[in-house]
Amino acid sequence: MISPNLSAIFYLISGVLFILALRGLSSPETSRQGNFFGIFGMIIAITVTFLSIGNFSSGFIFVLFFLLIGGLIGAFIAYKIPMTAMPELVAGFHSLVGLAAVFVAISAFLNPDAFNLGSPGNIKLGSLIEMSIGAAVGAITFSGSVIAFLKLQGIMSGAPITFKGQHPLNALILVSIIVLIYLLCTSQSKEYFWVLLTVSFLIGFLLIIPIGGADMPVVISMLNSYSGWAAAGIGFTLENTALIITGALVGSSGAILSYIMCKGMNRSFFNVILGGFGATDQSTVSHNKEQRPVKSGNADDAAFLMKNASSVIIVPGYGMAVAQAQHALREMVDTLKKNGIKVSYAIHPVAGRMPGHMNVLLAEANVPYDEVFELEEINNDFANADVAFVIGANDVTNPVAKSDPQSPIYGMPVLDVEKCKSVLFVKRSLSPGYAGIDNDLFYKENTLMLFADAKKMTEDITKNL
């Protein structure tokens, strides 16, 4: 058994280790070490908790048992999960953090003595406020992440679900949460606590259903942020420094990622949250552009173009993840490099379904990270490149974003693919992307459309090289 002061110092140390874990991610070289700092911080926090309670009776066995069960499940998932399923996994993990926060809040509410918060029906006011905020945010994180998970997994349609009176309803529920917290704190009544949790679960659900599939990067980042604030709320209740520091770190991390994602789409945060993108402008934009001539080619043509190029830029997108084409792509690039052709990869901030999604997939396919560039780093190079190979990306290459103020994606930063001498565009059909708008790039003089599955097409090109 160690004194509260000593354990507080250890919690502080583990908080600092968590900061170092995030700091390590500033470059791939230091990142692995950073991850170890994180693991070390977690071990300290858990050990100190055991030592400060000092109760090694029968309950202890059960704690270890449940810890082990969770640990085994977690480790199993971590080893089995394919890299393409990372967005679903992260959404799933967010939901667990949210639910764990809710459960801890429930146990603290039912048995406040164990946490030094007073007695049932007479919980310290400050703690009760912190606890109810933590529980409410946790519940929102949980149900929101479950919806995000279902949408990413394809169990639920990625199309936005909207209905009349949606926004007033959500506003009403948010206000009712504040009222419920107030009532709970004045009455200390259990009933209000359960109602608060139910309503919070409901609003998490309602907030995410109107958001479309292509906006998932913002949603995941936002839920990441929520899970942090929930943890911080519980940290205040438990008066635990490690939890407060972590909550703040995670909360601001998620907020920054959401900001970066919104900027990548040139949309305001509220615009994304209020949802319904792609459900609105579809009809007005596309029908005046029907039946324009398109040049299409086969693997042979593509191989010919690339063989005669001296530099090629690859633009991967979500379609590459869906087709699992990253390995085939890398093989194609290897062949190109053997022929002395310079190849680099250009990644748009919102390519894929979560921040950094494409980078992980390319890393999985053994693409060295110093060949992969962000939008600002590479955008000027398109003008000097011979071939741009667009695989599974669409809206992020649409020149309309620069030229047509009427377009819903006007102002969004896009890759200047059309400046290349020739563009190869791998796509299954001419259908518009998630924003629901036609891509002008399809009809450009220097564009060759390759209608096929991304993986199959890439393999065929490699054979023809």
Place this chain on the structure above:
Amino acid sequence: MEIDPFIFRLSIFILSIFVGYYVVWSVTPSLHTPLMSVTNAISSVIIVGAIIAGLAGDTETVFNTSSIFGFLAISLAAINIFGGFLVTQRMLAMYKKKKKDK
């Protein structure tokens, strides 16, 4: 008058938000996915609350409503801790630099 300990915790919280802000901006965009999985893992330090709840029962009654929620929370958080750190490890191991000899 003595300062409420809450104020100290609030100070830590606010300062940590700033630390988080600057640290996260320095994360390279190519590591944003590992950033999310590792933040998942560390936010599961909420397990300390779950352990306190789980150990709160006395010797005769290990299980009561409060401790059961604690035990469940332990498992949930443990999935995240192990899953989060290990999957981050797996991802980071894949990030390699170009080989010089090519």
